[in-house]
Amino acid sequence: xxxxxxxxxxxxxxxxxxxxxxxxxxxxxxxxxxxxxxxxxxxxxxxxxxxxxxxxxxxxxxxxxxxxxxxxxxxxxxxxxxxxxxxxxxxxxxxxxxxxxxxxxxxxxxxxxxxxxxxxxxxxxxxxxxxxxxxxxxxxxxxxxxxxxxxxxxxxxxxxxxxxxxxxxxxxxxxxxxxxxxxxxxxxxxxxxxxxxxxxxxxxxxxxxxxxxxxxxxxxxxxxxxxxxxxxxxxxxxxxxxxxxxxxxxxx
Amino acid sequence: xxxxxxxxxxxxxxxxxxxxxxxxxxxxxxxxxxxxxxxxxxxxxxxxxxxxxxxxxxxxxxxxxxxxxxxxxxxxxxxxxxxxxxxxxxxxxxxxxxxxxxxxxxxxxxxxxxxxxxxxxxxxxxxxxxxxxxxxxxxxxxxxxxxxxxxxxxxxxxxxxxxxxxxxxxxxxxxxxxxxxxxxxxxxxxxxxxxxxxxxxxxxxxxxxxxxxxxxxxxxxxxxxxxxxxxxxxxxxxxxxxxxxxxxxxxxxxxxxxxxxxxxxxxxxxxxxxxxxxxxxxxxxxxxx
Numbered sequence: 001x002x003x004x005x006x007x008x009x010x011x012x013x014x015x016x017x018x019x020x021x022x023x024x025x026x027x028x029x030x031x032x033x034x035x036x037x038x039x040x041x042x043x044x045x046x047x048x049x050x051x052x053x054x055x056x057x058x059x060x061x062x063x064x065x066x067x068x069x070x071x072x073x074x075x076x077x078x079x080x081x082x083x084x085x086x087x088x089x090x091x092x093x094x095x096x097x098x099x100x101x102x103x104x105x106x107x108x109x110x111x112x113x114x115x116x117x118x119x120x121x122x123x124x125x126x127x128x129x130x131x132x133x134x135x136x137x138x139x140x141x142x143x144x145x146x147x148x149x150x151x152x153x154x155x156x157x158x159x160x161x162x163x164x165x166x167x168x169x170x171x172x173x174x175x176x177x178x179x180x181x182x183x184x185x186x187x188x189x190x191x192x193x194x195x196x197x198x199x200x201x202x203x204x205x206x207x208x209x210x211x212x213x214x215x216x217x218x219x220x221x222x223x224x225x226x227x228x229x230x231x232x233x234x235x236x237x238x239x240x241x242x243x244x245x246x247x248x249x250x251x252x
Numbered sequence: 253x254x255x256x257x258x259x260x261x262x263x264x265x266x267x268x269x270x271x272x273x274x275x276x277x278x279x280x281x282x283x284x285x286x287x288x289x290x291x292x293x294x295x296x297x298x299x300x301x302x303x304x305x306x307x308x309x310x311x312x313x314x315x316x317x318x319x320x321x322x323x324x325x326x327x328x329x330x331x332x333x334x335x336x337x338x339x340x341x342x343x344x345x346x347x348x349x350x351x352x353x354x355x356x357x358x359x360x361x362x363x364x365x366x367x368x369x370x371x372x373x374x375x376x377x378x379x380x381x382x383x384x385x386x387x388x389x390x391x392x393x394x395x396x397x398x399x400x401x402x403x404x405x406x407x408x409x410x411x412x413x414x415x416x417x418x419x420x421x422x423x424x425x426x427x428x429x430x431x432x433x434x435x436x437x438x439x440x441x442x443x444x445x446x447x448x449x450x451x452x453x454x455x456x457x458x459x460x461x462x463x464x465x466x467x468x469x470x471x472x473x474x475x476x477x478x479x480x481x482x483x484x485x486x487x488x489x490x491x492x493x494x495x496x497x498x499x500x501x502x503x504x505x506x507x508x509x510x511x512x513x514x515x516x517x518x519x520x521x522x523x524x525x526x527x528x529x530x531x532x533x534x535x536x537x538x539x540x541x
Contacts, residue, residue, distance in 0.1 A: 048425065074427035086425070088418035090538050091411075099415045100426050103408055109436055112407035113400065123408060166426060 001026045001201060002047070002078075002170055007056035009042055009225075016042040017053070018225035024170065029192060029202045031212040034222035035245075040205045041083055043222075044172050048080045049073040061169070079168030081159045083175050083205070089148035093139065093158055096147050097130040100165030133161045137191060153184035160191060171195065173204035177211060189215050213237070221245075257383040261455060263495040264390035265448050268397045270475040270487040272444035275401050277473065278481030278538070279410065280437045281417025282331055283340040286347030287445055287472050290320040292354055292464035294446030295453035296361060299370045302454075309373045309454045317446035323350075324442025328435040335420075347466045354461040366460025370453050386455055393451060394488075397444050402484055404440065413437060414482070417538075467516075474519055478526060480536020489534055494519065 002024040009017040016039045024030050032040050045051040047058050049070035057066045065073055074080075079100075088096050105111055106122035134140040137157040142150060150158060156176060163171060176192070177185045192202055192215060206212045212219060212233070219236045221229040223245040229236055236242055273287045297319050298312025307315075323346075330342045354361050361367065372381045373389060380386055404410055415423045416430055423430050453459045471494065479490025498515040506514065531539045 050421070050424075070421075070424040071427050071429050074425055080425055082422070082425075086419050086422035088415050088422060090418055091414050095411055095414075098408070099411060099423070099428075102427075107408035107412060109404070109409055112404045112409035115403050115407070119407060126408075162426070 001061055002203070003057075003059040004043070004047065005057040005059065007043065007046060007058070008054045009039075009046060009051065010054060015225045017046065020056070020222070020225065020227055022220050022227065022230065024201060024203055026201055027196065027199055028217050029196050029215060030204075030218045030220065031216035032203060032205045032220050032222065033207060033209055033212060036207060038222040039225040040207075040222055041174055042225075044080060044174055044205065047073075048078055048172060074166065074168070077169035078172060079163035079166045079170070080172040081156075081163055081174050081176065083178070085152075085155050085159055087147040087150075087155055087158060087162070090146055093134065093142045093145050093147055093150065094127070094130050096158055097133050097161050097165050098126055100162040101126045101129055102167070130161075130165065133164050136164070137161045138187065153180050156180060156184070156188065157191075160188070164195075170201040170203060173202065175205050175207070177206065185211070209236070209242075254383050257387050259496060259499055261383065261387050261390050263492045264387070264394050265452050265455070266472065266475060266495055267394050267488050267491040268444055268448040268451070269472045270479065270491040271394075271397045271401050271484060272441040272448070273472050274476045274479075274481065274484065274487045275404065275413075276437050276441040277476055278483070278487075278536070279405050279417060280413045280434065282434060282437065283336055284327075284331075284343045284438075284441075285340045285473065286327070286343035286345075286350070286466075286469055287441070288464050288466070288468040289347045289350035290323060290442040290445035291449030291452065291468075292350050292461075293320040293323055294449030295459050295464070296354060296367075296449075297446075298450040299367050299453045299459055300360070302371050303367060303369070309371060309450070313447060313450040313454075316450040317443045320446025320449070321439045321443040324438040324440075325435060327442070328438035331434050331438065332431045344466065344469075347469050351461055351464055351466065354464060361461070364460060364462075366458055367453075368458045370457045370459065372454050372457065390451055390455075393447060397447075398484060398488075400440075400444075405482075405484070417482075471519070474523060477533055478522065480533030480538075482538045483533065483535040486533055486535035497522075 004020060004022050007017050007020040020043065034040050042051065046053045049068055052067050057064055060076060060078065065076060088099060103122050106119035111119040131140060134143060137160055139154050139157050142154060147158060177188050180188060195202055216233060219231065219233055220227060221236065221242050228245055229239045229242045269287060269291060276282050276284045294316035297316035298309055301307040301312040301315060302309050327343060327346055331339050334342055355363055372379055374380060380389055412428050412433055415428065416433055420430055475490035475494050476487055478494060479486030498518060501511045501514060
């Protein structure tokens with residue numbers, strides 16, 4: 001459903017993404033791994049429209065979305081999270097999720113100006129939806145807290161709830177388990193599996209190869225912007241290229 | 253007594269300015285420093301229409317507000333690209349430009365000589381020239397501004413504005429067309445500032461460029477920050493406090509040559525104290541970033 005073709009991106013002459021091609025099939029969990037600075041987040045930024053690639057194409061469901069503006073890409077069905085967590089800090093947890101939800105007409109200026117009944121009705125429905133999502137990720141008790149007062153793990157969960165609200169076709173999760181306690185890590189993986197079971201597609205970034213082994217169905221390994229390997233966790237484990245480039249002398 | 257009512261009228265006009273600026277700065281987080289430019293456009297438009305063409309101040313008020321909105325849309329354009337300090341500088345520049353036009357386009361605005369004899373509003377042949385009736389008129393407009401901005405901010409639309417204030421990139425990732433919202437906010441904010449300018453002109457009956465200096469923009473911004481960003485009640489309190497406090501100096505028997513600069517110093521002092529003790533303003537919830 002998502003195709004990346006011959007993607008190229010340079011920063012001041014340094015190749016961040018170098019002739020990268022891959023395909024994500026529907027309803028799968030794919031991990032994009034690689035050492036720090038291997039271009040993983042750059043790929044996400046290009047796919048979600050925040051960066052423009054010099055060459056190459058991004059195709060979502062047979063539609064070319066290369067250099068479409070980020071908000072349109074979000075509307076077209078690509079939801080992303082950020083490595084350094086971008087929440088709306090000084091508003092409530094519930095409102096954070098509500099900002100991901102879609103409205104038919106209730107979020108228009110005219111609806112606000114006239115305080116239409118339709119707006120109030122949609123608002124009520126969306127509050128319920130947002131609460132469901134907060135229950136799903138398990139932070140419903142923080143409903144009225146400001147997002148900035150959450151712990152790191154709760155923020156990660158809230159960010160997930162927020163893009164769930166967006167109902168994207170494909171989830172791009174940038175290091176969803178970075179810095180999490182083992183328990184929260186398990187919660188996060190549990191949620192990702194649940195997403196997959198309900199028919200969603202997930203592409204996530206992680207730099208630690210160990211942690212993705214039992215969740216990813218496919219692993220794409222990047223090094224210096226190039227794809228050096230792609231395959232099932234079993235295949236990746238035995239790939240010499242990966243062991244050499246990524247893990248150095250260390251072995252799995 | 254008339255003096256007291258006069259102070260209230262001025263405070264009311266400032267309230268319209270601070271409420272509308274709060275929408276831009278407090279709710280949407282756009283650092284706009286040229287708010288008085290919109291008021292200047294409103295004031296000159298309706299005054300010139302009334303003086304040169306005998307057009308009713310009511311129509312002038314609407315025309316001024318629309319013209320101010322148009323300028324707002326133009327200002328919004330750089331705001332789509334600029335952020336934070338850069339936007340502040342760009343809007344500051346706009347304030348200077350509008351002031352210079354008012355001062356130097358002598359054939360139209362009579363420059364520093366100003367425009368005297370601006371007629372007052374009238375309803376059914378009854379001139380709203382005494383202070384009591386004008387106070388009621390101004391308060392009605394304050395109420396109108398309050399309701400409209402309250403409605404705008406108290407809605408899913410308003411939530412999106414707050415989202416833009418908190419994080420533009422995250423707002424984009426949530427599929428919000430950030431530019432569209434910025435444009436709307438500037439247009440609405442400028443509209444009400446235009447009304448405030450027109451109300452001022454028809455009340456004082458004389459305007460000159462000195463009423464629309466960049467210092468006035470900063471005063472209005474102070475009212476917003478002082479009362480609390482993202483709090484409409486705060487903007488009302490801020491406007492009234494900052495208009496009334498300096499007036500109290502007069503009762504201390506201070507000559508105006510000392511009182512005027514002292515006013516600025518009091519503003520400065522208040523701001524420093526506030527930023528230390530309560531960075532979110534008197535009634536605000538959001539900290540200044």
